[in-house]
Amino acid sequence: MSVLYLVRHGQASFGTDDYDRLSDLGKEQSRITGRFLAAQGIEPDRIVHGEMLRQRQTAEGLLEGMGLSMDAHVDSGWNEYAAWELTGVLDDVDPRAKHDSKIFQGELERGAARWASGEHDEDYRETYNQFTSRVDRALDDAVAAMGSGQSTIVVSSAGAIAWTASRLIGGDFDQWMAFNRVTINTGITKIITGQSGTSLISFNDHGHHDPKNATYR
Structure with a gap:
């Protein structure tokens, strides 16, 4: 089986003149998540993120926390709506x-x-149907790029991750919104893929954070 880890970006700068950048807490959340992944023995073959600054900064923090130096792949399909x-x-x-x-x-x-x-x-x-279609394509591309037994980390945002999880369980708009509403910054969603298809294993895991540092925006 191959494994895809979807990580939501760290806390961004809500309420400022530029939301699309990590706060100091968001940067630390990213490093903490990287250290957690490394402690689980996860050694990704690829790391992918969308075009947004907060996604790129989160990927950089993850790599720093994991003690890795590797080039990230950029896929606009993982951009937020x-x-x-x-x-x-x-x-x-x-x-x-x-x-x-x-x-x-x-x-x-x-x-x-x-x-x-x-x-x-x-x-x-971008219409809702265009949004869901591009996220579907990004997921399919990420899965197709993995060889047997490989793993990939994707850094994205709440809407794209929530849609991916909803798609994999056959959910609709209401399920997407329910997932979207509770997605935590640098929460980890785990997906496995193999001969039997692609399946959601866990959604929004955030046990690696102190509860007082859990954020949603």
Whole structure:
């Protein structure tokens, strides 16, 4: 069997003028996760991340924590959806959403339901169906690139990881949103693949973090 580890990026910079960068805690979360993976005897053959800065910085922290030096592969298929675009087209958005993550989550879920309905596709640069299709392709490519017994670490974001997990258990939009809602920064989702197919083994494992340092944004 081959193993794919999906790692969500570390805590980013919510509430600032540039969300797409890790906070100091996010960088430390990445190093801690790398040390945890190394302690489990995991020696990846490849590491892949999306194009986003927070994803690249997390991959760098993982490698530092694991004590590895290797070139990462960039696959835009693992990019996150445009969350601010989903909320930006809504009427009467709560202005506190820019700085209050709980309020933002509620508005995001309202925007995601509108996005996924398919009734307003002209309002988005990427439709919900286009998003899920590109994540599907990224997963298929990551699996295809592994030889028997190899392992790959993929650094991505909550939406892409949640969709992958939902797809593998035959879930729909509601299942995706339920996973998306609880995905923790640098949580680890484990997938195995072999002759019997590709299967979800565990989702969002975050036992390597002190509970007080568990973050969602």
